[in-house]
Amino acid sequence: MIPEIEWLDTPAVFREGQLPAHSDHRYYATEAEMALQKSSFEQSLNGTWQFSYSPNAASRPKNFFQTDFDAEQFDQITVPQHIELAGYDQFHYINTMYPWEGHEYRRPAFSEFNQDNFTGMFSAAEYNPVGSYLQHFDLDPALQNKRVIIRFSGVEQAMYVWLNGHFLGYAEDSFTPSEFNLTPYLKAEDNHLAVEVHKRSSAAFIEDQDFFRFFGIFRDVTLLAQPETHLDDLWVIPEYDVNQQTGQLNLQLHFSGATRRVRVTFKDQENLLFSDELTSAPTVEQHYDLEQPVVAWQNERPYLYTLQLEIMTDEGQVIEVIQQLVGFRKIEIKDRVMLLNGERLIINGVNRHEWNPKTGRTISDADEAWDVDAMLRNNINAVRTSHYPDRLSFYDRCDQAGIYMMAETNLESHGSWQKMGAVEPSWNVPGSMNEWEPAVLDRAKSNFELFKNHPSVLFWSLGNESYAGSVLEKMNAYYKQRDATRLVHYEGVFRATEYKDTISDVESRMYATPDEIKAYLDNSPKKPFILCEYMHDMGNSLGGMKSYIDLLQQYESYQGGFIWDFIDQGLLVEDPVTGQSELRYGGDFDDRPSDYEFSGDGLVFATREEKPAMQEVKYYYGTDK
Amino acid sequence: MAQTNKQLAVIYGDVTLGLKGDDFHYIFSYQTGGPESFRIQGKEWLYRSPKPTFWRATTDNDRGNKFPVKSAMWLGADQFSHNQSVSVAINGQPIDLPIAPENNRYTDHEIAEKVEISYTYLTTTVPETQVTVTYTVEPTGKMNVAVAYKGQKGLPSLPVFGLRFIMPTTATRFSYQGLSGETYPDRMAGGIPGQYDVQGLPVTPYLVPQDCGIHMQTDWVTIYRQAVLDNRIRQVPETGLKFSAVNQPIAFSCLPYTAEELENATHHSELPAEHRTVLSILGAVRGVGGIDSWGSDVESDYQIDAEKDIEYQFDILF
Numbered sequence: 001m002i003p004e005i006e007w008l009d010t011p012a013v014f015r016e017g018q019l020p021a022h023s024d025h026r027y028y029a030t031e032a033e034m035a036l037q038k039s040s041f042e043q044s045l046n047g048t049w050q051f052s053y054s055p056n057a058a059s060r061p062k063n064f065f066q067t068d069f070d071a072e073q074f075d076q077i078t079v080p081q082h083i084e085l086a087g088y089d090q091f092h093y094i095n096t097m098y099p100w101e102g103h104e105y106r107r108p109a110f111s112e113f114n115q116d117n118f119t120g121m122f123s124a125a126e127y128n129p130v131g132s133y134l135q136h137f138d139l140d141p142a143l144q145n146k147r148v149i150i151r152f153s154g155v156e157q158a159m160y161v162w163l164n165g166h167f168l169g170y171a172e173d174s175f176t177p178s179e180f181n182l183t184p185y186l187k188a189e190d191n192h193l194a195v196e197v198h199k200r201s202s203a204a205f206i207e208d209q210d211f212f213r214f215f216g217i218f219r220d221v222t223l224l225a226q227p228e229t230h231l232d233d234l235w236v237i238p239e240y241d242v243n244q245q246t247g248q249l250n251l252q253l254h255f256s257g258a259t260r261r262v263r264v265t266f267k268d269q270e271n272l273l274f275s276d277e278l279t280s281a282p283t284v285e286q287h288y289d290l291e292q293p294v295v296a297w298q299n300e301r302p303y304l305y306t307l308q309l310e311i312m313t314d315e316g317q318v319i320e321v322i323q324q325l326v327g328f329r330k331i332e333i334k335d336r337v338m339l340l341n342g343e344r345l346i347i348n349g350v351n352r353h354e355w356n357p358k359t360g361r362t363i364s365d366a367d368e369a370w371d372v373d374a375m376l377r378n379n380i381n382a383v384r385t386s387h388y389p390d391r392l393s394f395y396d397r398c399d400q401a402g403i404y405m406m407a408e409t410n411l412e413s414h415g416s417w418q419k420m421g422a423v424e425p426s427w428n429v430p431g432s433m434n435e436w437e438p439a440v441l442d443r444a445k446s447n448f449e450l451f452k453n454h455p456s457v458l459f460w461s462l463g464n465e466s467y468a469g470s471v472l473e474k475m476n477a478y479y480k481q482r483d484a485t486r487l488v489h490y491e492g493v494f495r496a497t498e499y500k501d502t503i504s505d506v507e508s509r510m511y512a513t514p515d516e517i518k519a520y521l522d523n524s525p526k527k528p529f530i531l532c533e534y535m536h537d538m539g540n541s542l543g544g545m546k547s548y549i550d551l552l553q554q555y556e557s558y559q560g561g562f563i564w565d566f567i568d569q570g571l572l573v574e575d576p577v578t579g580q581s582e583l584r585y586g587g588d589f590d591d592r593p594s595d596y597e598f599s600g601d602g603l604v605f606a607t608r609e610e611k612p613a614m615q616e617v618k619y620y621y622g623t624d625k
Numbered sequence: 626m627a628q629t630n631k632q633l634a635v636i637y638g639d640v641t642l643g644l645k646g647d648d649f650h651y652i653f654s655y656q657t658g659g660p661e662s663f664r665i666q667g668k669e670w671l672y673r674s675p676k677p678t679f680w681r682a683t684t685d686n687d688r689g690n691k692f693p694v695k696s697a698m699w700l701g702a703d704q705f706s707h708n709q710s711v712s713v714a715i716n717g718q719p720i721d722l723p724i725a726p727e728n729n730r731y732t733d734h735e736i737a738e739k740v741e742i743s744y745t746y747l748t749t750t751v752p753e754t755q756v757t758v759t760y761t762v763e764p765t766g767k768m769n770v771a772v773a774y775k776g777q778k779g780l781p782s783l784p785v786f787g788l789r790f791i792m793p794t795t796a797t798r799f800s801y802q803g804l805s806g807e808t809y810p811d812r813m814a815g816g817i818p819g820q821y822d823v824q825g826l827p828v829t830p831y832l833v834p835q836d837c838g839i840h841m842q843t844d845w846v847t848i849y850r851q852a853v854l855d856n857r858i859r860q861v862p863e864t865g866l867k868f869s870a871v872n873q874p875i876a877f878s879c880l881p882y883t884a885e886e887l888e889n890a891t892h893h894s895e896l897p898a899e900h901r902t903v904l905s906i907l908g909a910v911r912g913v914g915g916i917d918s919w920g921s922d923v924e925s926d927y928q929i930d931a932e933k934d935i936e937y938q939f940d941i942l943f
Contacts, residue, residue: 421919511916511917511921513916513921534916535915535916536686536915536916536917536918537915538685538686538689538918539684539685539686539831539832539833539835539918540684540685540686540807540809540829540831540835540836540837540913541684541685541686541913541914541915541918542812542913542915543686543809543810543811543812543912543913543914543915543923543924543927544811544812544912544914544915544916544923544924544927545812545814545915546811546814547924568832570832575892575894577894578894580894582892582893582894583830583832583892584892585832585833588892597685597832597833598918599832600685600831600832600833601918605830606832607830609830611829611831612806612807612808612829612837613807613812615805615806615815615816615817616812616813616814616815617815618815619814619815620814620815
């Protein structure tokens with residue numbers, strides 16, 4: 001496989017040499033490791049890397065992947081980190097407009113306005129910065145002589161990867177992990193890992209989220225060794241019978257490597273409920289009926305069971321241990337009302353961007369834990385991962401905290417159909433363009449495969465503000481066909497009504513007034529209604545929430561919403577006049593055009609202090625308790 | 626508080642009306658258009674004469690729904706509305722305004738049981754309207770302040786209405802009985818009733834400085850200050866001045882800045898150094914809204930109709 005720089009230009013190339021998406025389960029060599037949540041199969045490559053910044057592809061160091069490359073001129077950078085926050089390139093905040101607005105005239109590849117003239121749009125652009133990363137690493141002893149893959153948990157926005165001079169592959173989709181098999185080229189010592197990150201590619205058309213536009217390796221980089229027999233993928237499908245309060249467990253397991261014994265145990269929070277032994281195979285399907293009544297998982301009582309799988313040699317020596325937390329719950333729609341475990345679901349939700357005022361979208365475990373605690377203490381019971389998949393650990397936290405998740409696919413093309421507030425979809429991406437379909441469907445697949453085992457995920461969301469067309473319709477069909485245990489959400493179909501019957505299980509709107517909601521619900525509604533965004537908490541806001549909460553009493557099919565949003569996106573930088581650290585926003589960095597303070601819409605300030613409005617949220621979200 | 630059986634000493638000056646009692650000395654000016662001095666327990670509480678206030682620093686939602694475009698004239702009114710007339714009543718009886726030479730009839734030992742001074746302000750709006758503020762002072766030093774806005778057809782919705790006191794130095798703290806946190810008419814259900822102490826003069830750190838710090842449904846608020854500007858005084862104890870609701874709860878904000886100072890800053894670092902205490906005792910507050918930040922107005926119940934009268938009163942005591 002020979003890398004081509006023109007891959008940046010076409011949506012047809014988005015995933016070269018990557019391993020297939022799979023469940024996010026962790027695996028360990030021993031139970032002791034598992035108890036400490038420290039797997040000897042993992043080696044972090046976070047830390048100091050060598051780095052070179054180039055303003056465009058033409059000026060990048062093209063041969064830096066070669067093992068004899070002299071990196072004398074390279075700087076150092078900390079990974080993970082946005083390149084802008086490391087001191088290169090410009091901070092730029094912009095909302096719906098594409099970031100090249102006023103700088104470049106661009107129309108998406110394969111659209112009516114650009115059928116075949118897109119080569120070079122990004123690869124030959126005068127401004128499309130490149131970060132060239134180098135890391136030399138030795139393999140930890142525990143990882144040696146094993147199959148080893150590398151996982152990039154988040155790289156924005158397009159990336160080429162080489163190991164020891166060999167090209168491994170190419171990835172887009174900034175917010176889902178990209179994995180490559182290192183094994184054929186790996187050495188025990190002095191490996192030469194080269195990663196070339198481009199700020200923009202054709203993916204920029206479908207990653208037009210309302211946030212600071214950063215690039216670089218902004219989430220963890222991890223080596224993952226695999227024992228000779230390994231569980232590649234796990235799908236635990238717990239079924240909950242609401243009337244009988246009984247549960248069934250369906251397992252779909254995919255192993256690689258030699259055939260081995262697999263011990264299965266299943267526990268509630270006190271007792272072993274059953275154990276079994278299987279034989280590993282590329283595909284294993286297993287079904288269990290639970291004898292005792294099960295405790296259902298829900299917000300007030302996030303009861304989790306534990307499935308443990310141990311891969312053993314014939315002699316019974318454990319070589320891999322996996323623990324998967326399992327929640328029994330049932331989400332369904334009856335008579336246009338969403339029911340969770342047989343009871344009407346009320347969404348007291350919030351949208352959440354990942355944010356830290358010093359490190360941007362590179363956030364810490366402590367940030368994440370704070371966010372979940374803040375939700376719990378303020379009666380917030382649901383979160384929409386606006387508008388991309390979050391760090392893997394956030395889904396675990398929500399399982400354990402009982403926070404309902406709307407797991408959103410990394411898709412937003414706001415600037416392709418809405419201009420200055422008006423709907424104008426003449427070149428909507430992906431719209432109904434077949435050429436964009438594989439890239440977009442792949443994002444849906446990654447989102448599903450990664451998070452399919454999380455009881456907290458009640459909704460798959462197709463993305464945000466991307467209008468609608470046949471591609472969104474196919475995404476909807478993908479999720480429906482793949483997963484009968486969850487609902488599909490999409491809001492944009494509200495404006496493209498011809499897709500109403502084939503996209504989204506719920507009627508979702510954003511910022512609809514209480515009267516508009518009543519108008520929908522009073523006129524033969526076909527679907528339950530939620531607000532995927534409401535109560536826009538910009539600055540001093542969040543007045544009038546009562547009018548929305550009152551609707552919960554008036555309409556069974558009105559089932560709440562997600563406040564926009566959780567945390568202000570402001571950057572702490574030093575004010576050159578006062579020397580004090582201060583929160584800055586769009587336009588404060590000569591970045592134009594900008595949407596200025598429009599990134600300050602959170603229930604908490606960027607510094608993670610609650611805004612005064614939070615007590616109102618706590619009150620109204622607590623009224624149904 | 627002094628004993629209640631005493632009388633006020635009244636000083637019929639040429640430019641001001643002085644009122645004295647135990648531990649207090651008030652000066653009401655005919656020239657500055659309002660009280661010029663509240664000196665209590667040796668400490669001055671006024672920097673400039675209190676004036677009606679009509680403006681709040683534009684919130685993000687206000688900007689989005691073009692409220693300041695529609696109601697901009699209240700910004701001018703907040704800055705430039707002026708005193709039109711003053712009247713005085715002694716023991717409930719109106720008297721001719723005791724300026725020279727009318728005041729030559731008085732002596733150096735005048736007393737009264739109750740003195741009312743009423744200031745009428747003319748707004749700089751088109752059309753214009755009036756606000757009357759009446760101070761009724763008792764021998765104890767307790768003062769009732771009655772504020773009356775005259776509704777006027779054709780005036781745009783008000784951002785806020787109240788009386789703004791600017792004190793010479795920053796407060797050390799304030800305490801109040803009302804609702805927890807920062808509350809607005811359409812965002813106060815979550816406020817928990819109680820007595821609260823606030824240290825300093827916090828400005829809520831919204832990304833762009835904007836109106837903040839309103840406390841609805843307040844029974845009383847006491848402002849505590851220590852520092853004074855009087856060059857003779859080296860050491861002063863912290864003392865408080867209490868503003869107490871009468872009949873209906875009041876709303877207030879206590880900030881180091883005027884609405885205009887907040888209005889002009891794009892970041893907190895651009896705000897001036899904190900020198901004063903700006904206390905607004907409010908009779909009407911516009912809600913903040915929340916449906917969106919690009920057009921939806923505050924719900925109608927929480928807008929302030931400028932075509933209707935607004936009246937409220939409160940006591941000042943120490």
